[in-house]
Structure formats: C-alpha cells, structure tokens
Amino acid sequence: MTAQQQTLYLLAGTAGVLVFATxxxxxxxxxxxxxxxxxxxxxxxxxxxxxxxxxxxxLMGAAFVFGKTGVIVLYGLASFFALREFxxxxxxxxxxxxxxxxxxxxxxPGQYLLVADEQYGMFAIFIPxxxxxxxxxxxxxxxxxxxxxxxxxxxxxxxxxxxxxxxHVPALLLLHIPGYEGRNVLLIAFLIIVxxxxxxxxxxxxxxxxxxxxxxxxxxxxxxxxxxxxxxxASALGGALWWITPFGVWEAAGxxxxxxxxxxxxxxxxxxxxxxxxxxxxxxxxxxxxxxxDRLDSVxxxxxxxxxxxxxxxxA
Amino acid sequence: xxxxxxxxxxxGFARLVTxxxxxxxxxxxSGEQRIYYANHSSHGDFVLIWTALPAALRARTRPVAARDYxxxxxxxxxxxxxxxxxxxxxxxxxxxxxxxxxxxIDALDRGDSLIIFxxxxxxxxxxxxxxxxxxxxxxxxxxxxxxxxxxxxNVGRVMPKGQVLPVPLLCSVNFGxxxxxxQDEEKQAFLDRARLAIVELRxxx
Numbered sequence: 001m002t003a004q005q006q007t008l009y010l011l012a013g014t015a016g017v018l019v020f021a022t023x024x025x026x027x028x029x030x031x032x033x034x035x036x037x038x039x040x041x042x043x044x045x046x047x048x049x050x051x052x053x054x055x056x057x058x059l060m061g062a063a064f065v066f067g068k069t070g071v072i073v074l075y076g077l078a079s080f081f082a083l084r085e086f087x088x089x090x091x092x093x094x095x096x097x098x099x100x101x102x103x104x105x106x107x108x109p110g111q112y113l114l115v116a117d118e119q120y121g122m123f124a125i126f127i128p129x130x131x132x133x134x135x136x137x138x139x140x141x142x143x144x145x146x147x148x149x150x151x152x153x154x155x156x157x158x159x160x161x162x163x164x165x166x167x168h169v170p171a172l173l174l175l176h177i178p179g180y181e182g183r184n185v186l187l188i189a190f191l192i193i194v195x196x197x198x199x200x201x202x203x204x205x206x207x208x209x210x211x212x213x214x215x216x217x218x219x220x221x222x223x224x225x226x227x228x229x230x231x232x233x234a235s236a237l238g239g240a241l242w243w244i245t246p247f248g249v250w251e252a253a254g255x256x257x258x259x260x261x262x263x264x265x266x267x268x269x270x271x272x273x274x275x276x277x278x279x280x281x282x283x284x285x286x287x288x289x290x291x292x293x294d295r296l297d298s299v300x301x302x303x304x305x306x307x308x309x310x311x312x313x314x315x316a
Numbered sequence: 317x318x319x320x321x322x323x324x325x326x327x328g329f330a331r332l333v334t335x336x337x338x339x340x341x342x343x344x345x346s347g348e349q350r351i352y353y354a355n356h357s358s359h360g361d362f363v364l365i366w367t368a369l370p371a372a373l374r375a376r377t378r379p380v381a382a383r384d385y386x387x388x389x390x391x392x393x394x395x396x397x398x399x400x401x402x403x404x405x406x407x408x409x410x411x412x413x414x415x416x417x418x419x420x421i422d423a424l425d426r427g428d429s430l431i432i433f434x435x436x437x438x439x440x441x442x443x444x445x446x447x448x449x450x451x452x453x454x455x456x457x458x459x460x461x462x463x464x465x466x467x468x469x470n471v472g473r474v475m476p477k478g479q480v481l482p483v484p485l486l487c488s489v490n491f492g493x494x495x496x497x498x499q500d501e502e503k504q505a506f507l508d509r510a511r512l513a514i515v516e517l518r519x520x521x
Contacts, residue, residue, distance in 0.1 A: 080484070084484045084485060087483070092473060097479050100483040104483060104484055283486060284337070
C-alpha cells in the first residue's frame with residue numbers, strides 16, 4: 001500500500017466513525033426530545049462535542065493536505081492558544097511583561113521554526129536550556145521580587161506544556177525511520193487518533209458502565225471502569241492500526257498503551273492545575289470541550305514520550 | 317470609509333489577542349441609552365469594551381477620554397475623533413470656571429451612550445481606586461440614564477501602564493445590573509455603591 005492509499009483509508013475510516021457518532025447523537029437527541037427532555041445537558045454537550053470533532057478532524061485533514069508546513073502551522077497555532085490559556089489562568093505581575101512577550105513572540109515561533117528547519121539538536125534544548133535560563137533573567141531585571149520563584153516557575157511550566165510538549169507532534173516529521181520514508185505524517189495520525197480515541201472511549205465507557213470514581217478530587221467524571229475499558233479498547237485500536245506505522249501489531253498496541261496511560265495521567269495533572277486555580281475548564285474555545293488545553297492535555301504528556309520511544313528504538 | 321476599516325482592524329486585533337469575551341451578567345445588550353463605567357488599568361480598556369459590544373451598539377457608544385493625552389499628534393487625534401468618536405474632557409480644569417461635564421451631557425442629550433472610567437487614571441494596583449465624583453454629577457444631571465457597571469478582566473496584564481506591546485491573554489468584559497442615583501442619596505454613598513457594583517462583578521457570574 002502506498003502512503004496515499006493509507007491516508008485515504010484512514011480518512012475514510014475516521015469519517016465513518018464521525019458519521020456513526022453523529023447518527024447516534026441525533027437519535028439520542030430525538031429520543032430525549034420525544035420524552036420532553038430535549039435540553040438534557042449531557043446530550044446537548046455530546047452533540048456539541050461531536051460537532052467540534054468534525055471541525056477538528058477537518059482542520060487536521062486540511063493540515064495534512066498542505067504537508068509539513070500545514071502541520072507545523074496548525075500545531076504552532078494550537079500552542080499559541082494553549083499558552084494563552086495557561087498564562088491567562090496564571091497570576092503574573094508587571095515585572096513579567098518582557099518575559100511573557102519573549103515567550104509568545106520569540107520562544108514559541110522559534111521552537112516551530114526549528115522543527116521546520118529540522119534542527120533536532122537545537123529543538124530538543126531550546127526551551128529547557130535557553131528559555132529556562134533567559135526568562136528568569138528578564139524577570140529578575142524588572143527588580144520585582146514579589147513571589148519570584150512562583151512566577152518564574154509558572155512561565156516555565158506554561159512554555160514546557162503548551163509549546164515544548166505540543167511541538168513534539170509535528171517533530172515526528174523529523175524522524176528518519178528506515179523503510180518508512182515519506183510516511184511520517186501517518187505517525188502523527190496514529191498518535192492523535194490513539195490519544196483522542198482513548199479520551200473518547202474512556203468518556204463513553206465511563207458514561208455507560210462507570211461506577212467507581214478513580215480520582216474524585218481531581219476529575220469527578222473519570223471512573224475505574226471507564227479508564228480500564230477505554231485504555232484497553234484504544235490500545236487494541238492502536239494495534240489494529242499497525243499498518244500505518246513502522247511497528248508490528250504488538251509493538252503498535254504497546255505504543256498505544258503507553259500513549260493512553262501517559263494521556264490519562266497527563267489529564268490528571270492538568271486537572272490538578274485547574275483545581276488549584278479554581279476553574280473547571282481552561283477556556284471556552286471549543287464548543288462542548290472547553291479550551292484548547294482541555295482537548296490537548298493528554299497529547300501534551302503523550303507526544304514527547306511517543307516521540308522519544310520511537311526515536312530511540314526505530315530510527316537508524 | 318477609512319475610519320470603519322481602522323475600527324474593524326482594531327476590534328479584530330483586540331479579538332485575536334484577547335478573545336474579548338462579553339459576559340452579560342446583570343443586563344443584556346440593548347439599544348437603550350447607557351453609561352458604561354469600568355475599572356481602568358490600561359489604554360486597552362475602552363477598546364475592549366468597545367469590541368465586546370455588538371456592532372449596532374458600538375456605533376452609538378462613545379468613550380470619554382482625557383484631552384491632554386489624546387489631542388496631541390495626528391494619529392491620536394485621528395483615532396479618538398474619527399475612529400472611536402470619543403468625547404474629550406479637560407483634566408484638572410477648575411470646575412468653578414468651566415464645568416468639565418458639559419461635553420458629556422451634550423453627548424447624552426444627542427442620544428449617545430458613554431464609556432467612562434470613574435477612577436480617573438490608569439490604576440496599577442490590584443484594588444480599584446476611589447471613584448472621582450464626575451459619575452455622581454452625571455447621574456444627578458441625567459437621572460433617566462442607566463449606569464451599567466463593567467468589570468474588565470486581565471487587560472492590565474495584557475498591556476500594563478508604560479508598555480507598548482501587548483501580551484496575548486484571554487480577557488473578559490463582565491456587564492452588571494444597571495444602577496441609578498436614588499432619591500436623596502448622598503454623593504459618597506452613591507460613589508461607594510457604584511464602586512461596589514464593579515467589585516461584585518469581579519467574582520464572576
């Protein structure tokens with residue numbers, strides 16, 4: 001199979017899943033409306049989520065059509081919106097202004113330009129070394145020492161999560177895997193499909209069979225049943241998608257399992273930050289889902305690990 | 317023509333950088349005449365309120381701004397007169413010789429709505445400053461106009477006083493329930509009540 005054929009099958013399969021989800025959503029809506037519960041919040045939210053999925057899948061598909069540039073621009077924008085949400089919820093002071101300007105207008109585009117230029121070495125250390133050292137210098141130069149460590153740590157965290165981690169998705173294009181040349185876009189598709197289907201399946205199984213809450217203080221909607229069934233079905237889906245990856249069936253399932261577990265735990269960490277700041281959602285950008293970070297929290301934690309495992313074990 | 321293009325550019329830019337989300341908490345967007353009064357921490361403030369208003373209301377809502385800042389230089393003059401259609405007031409004028417509120421009353425009598433910042437200057441502290449008395453005199457002279465409290469969240473962080481480049485942060489504009497001057501209400505009591513209405517909005521819906 002050529003890469004084009006594989007992409008085509010993948011798109012057809014994704015569209016099929018979305019059509020199915022849309023039908024289920026509409027049937028549920030009719031049935032609840034017939035019982036006079038047309039405004040049931042779970043159903044309204046479900047349909048808003050499905051609609052948003054069409055938009056997100058459409059954007060991903062469009063980005064793939066434009067190839068490397070499209071993917072870099074898409075994830076660069078996602079990083080921008082994610083960082084904006086993160087910093088919005090983080091109390092910063094006037095003394096942080098220059099550091100924030102540098103984060104948004106130099107570090108963020110710089111990181112994605114390094115991906116575009118295929119500078120792996122610099123890409124890997126740009127934020128953990130250069131930004132890590134230079135931003136607190138800028139903050140110190142403002143001579144505002146009020147809550148200094150807290151403020152500099154928060155800017156660092158925002159950059160690491162929203163820019164560094166997310167940039168590992170398009171960075172998958174940099175990997176040179178023998179026998180897999182020209183197909184790296186499918187590696188991105190594999191990661192995103194597994195991570196997002198893991199979230200969706202955990203939500204669906206949790207709503208259907210969920211009884212025991214897994215972390216009631218952090219995320220009241222996550223259940224043990226949803227987690228176990230969601231992660232195992234999403235890992236099985238990952239195994240079934242082995243034909244778009246450089247992995248064998250079991251390797252693909254194993255990778256998917258790691259992606260799902262990291263995604264789940266990442267979701268818990270990001271929930272902890274939200275609870276700490278006293279909010280339920282990061283933003284309101286994506287109807288039914290919340291903000292950009294609500295949709296990408298699991299990607300943030302899964303992408304770098306997936307990138308480095310693949311790089312360590314599969315590149316020449 | 318060019319004015320409308322510049323206005324569209326400014327509101328578009330404000331949306332891109334801040335999201336400019338309007339939350340109508342105590343009242344809805346309505347065409348009736350109003351005085352919007354808000355906390356003030358940045359030059360971005362009235363731009364954000366202006367952006368958050370629906371276009372039809374925006375066309376009839378004029379920001380009140382200080383003449384000594386805006387009437388200097390071609391660009392500022394163009395922006396404040398032609399684009400924002402601002403009402404300029406004299407700061408520090410002697411009220412015994414010249415009533416600084418005359419242009420505001422004139423604008424109200426023409427049917428326009430106003431955006432005012434009763435703190436009087438851009439505030440760099442967390443807490444709002446005490447209100448100047450202008451809002452009380454407006455309410456006394458035009459008692460039939462609703463005063464809508466507005467809390468602008470985050471703009472002070474987007475562009476703090478003294479900075480030129482904005483940091484993109486999500487901002488929201490919370491509109492509260494309208495107030496009016498009550499019969500026999502003392503000046504200070506009214507100013508405190510008006511200020512408290514904004515403080516309440518700060519907590520969100």
